Amino acid sequence: MRKLKLILGLSFVLSCSAQAIETLEDYTLEQVVVFSRHGLRAPLSSPTSTLGKVTPNQWPQWDTPASYLTTRGGVLESYFGHYFGEWLVDNKLLPANSCPNDKDVYIYTNSLQRTIATGQYFAVGAFPGCLVPIIHKEKIGTMDPVFFPVIRDDSPEFKKAAIDSMNQIAGPDGIAGLNKQLDKAYKDMSNAINYKKSKNCLTDKQCDFVSPPTELIIEKGKEPGITGPLRTGTSIADAFILQYYEGSPLKEVAWGHIKSNQQFEQLVAIKEHYNTLLFSSPVVAKHIAANLINYINGAFSDSDNNIKFTFLTGHDSNVASLFSAMQIKPYKLPDQFETTPIGGKIVFQKWRDNHSGERLIKIEYFYQSTDQIRNLKQLNRNNPPHKVVLEMENCPINKMGFCSFSTFKQVMSDITK
Structure with a gap:
């Protein structure tokens, strides 16, 4: 089965390469806006934290403070940047062997250490030796309104609509039904952390x-x-996933209680349901993603003076709400446990048809596979990240993955009306 997955993955990469060649011949890349989830960070676990109270076991000590980008996360992000540097040159958006100016590249991040550092490491990989400013607009440790998925309406009507929407996306019987669905995963997790001997108990x-x-x-x-x-389960799952990504021996991840991909996927499912429930219900997503959608939409225009490459860094909550508000159709990420993986990048590309002059938009999800992250694999033309084409419900794509740019602009504008 493993060999089959590898063969399928190789055919996927080859098909993407063939598509890229066709794109270079018939289309011109005019502008790119990337929204990236931050890279690999340390979990929020310590003896005095919530996680410290749910198990008698000692959580692993990390060499960076809780929630900070790790050194390994920085290396992985620089690898991603290196690949993007090649990709931008190959697609003729930026010239080779020269540093970009402020009309070429703009890197803007949320004002937390892990998002700022992600932008820094990406720039080092993409533009080595160049001084590329990393812009953050708030005091470090403070959430920027563009990236802050915060509730701004305190009316009873909105609160009721939001909670109803969240219960609906949770499935039959709402959050109670979801908890019942996850009962086995909760119990397995409780056994893995030896909850009966925890301080909580x-x-x-x-x-x-x-x-x-x-x-x-x-x-x-x-x-x-x-x-x-x-x-609680999401916090625990997050800590185990980050430990796995950091390269810890399997016998040390979850104190040796995770022995199969199925067990890992069960853990990830808890975290996936959490993100979907809190950030993807239609009423909530449209509300909390509005600032980010306005920013991305505003970065694209018909002007010839647009910044060529904009790189934004935020969080998985941003990705979840953005995808819901944009009505991105269901997708699968081969060779990844997560649907919004650490360091994953939504790549919005504006192209021009060289024959008709029509402007088009293409949206792809670039991401590192679970193995690429865990094994610290370099990314380049010969070992690219994985990618899948995304499609908006109201912006249909052709066989090349292109949607009308004018339609995209209109749909994005309509979301925040």
Whole structure:
């Protein structure tokens, strides 16, 4: 089965390469806007944290503070930048062997360490030896409104509509039904962390991992939130996934309790449901993604003076809400556990048809496979990242993956009306 997956992956890469050759001959790339999730960070685990209280086991100590981009994450991002540097030259958007100016490249990140550092490492890989400014507009450690998926409406009507929308996307019977669906995953996780001997159980007498009440939280000035096992389970799953990506031996990941891809996928499913529930319900997504959608839409125009390559760095919550608000059709990422993987990049490309002069948009998801991340594999023309073409519900694509640029602009504008 493993060999079959590798063969299928190779055919996918080859088909993308053939498509790129056809694109170079018949179309001209005019502008690119990339939205990137930040790179590999340290988890939020310490003896005094919530995670420290759910297990008697000692969480691994990382060489960077909690939530900061790790050194390995920086290397992976520089590899991604190196590939993009080649990709931009190959597609003739930027010239080879020269440093970009401020009309060529603009890198803008959220004002947290992990997003700023992601932009820095990407620039080092893409434009080595060049002084490319990394722009962040708020004090470090503060969320920038463009990247902050925050509730801005405190009306009872919006709160009810948002919670109804979240329960609907959770599936039959809402969040209660989702918790029931995840019951086995919760119990397996509880066993893996030895929850019965945790401080939560022994000191606080809270010994049932699943029983804490679940409440959906919609409050002005805060991100959408939730209490209960889905929140706790997501924090634990996140720590295990990051540990795996960081290259820890399998016998050390989750203290040796994860022994198969199926178990890992079960863990990831908890985190995926969390992101979908909080950030992808239609009412919430449209609300919290509005600033980012306006920014991306505004970066594209019919002007010849647009910045050629814009690189934005935010979070998986941004990706989840952006995809929902844009009505991106369901997609699969081969060779990846996550649907919004660490360091993954949504690449918005404006092309011109060389024959008709028509302007077109193409949206692709560039990402590193689970193995590329875990094994710290270099990326370049011969070992590219994976990518899939994305399609908006109201912006149909042709066989080349192109949608009308004018349609794209109109749909993006309509989202925030």
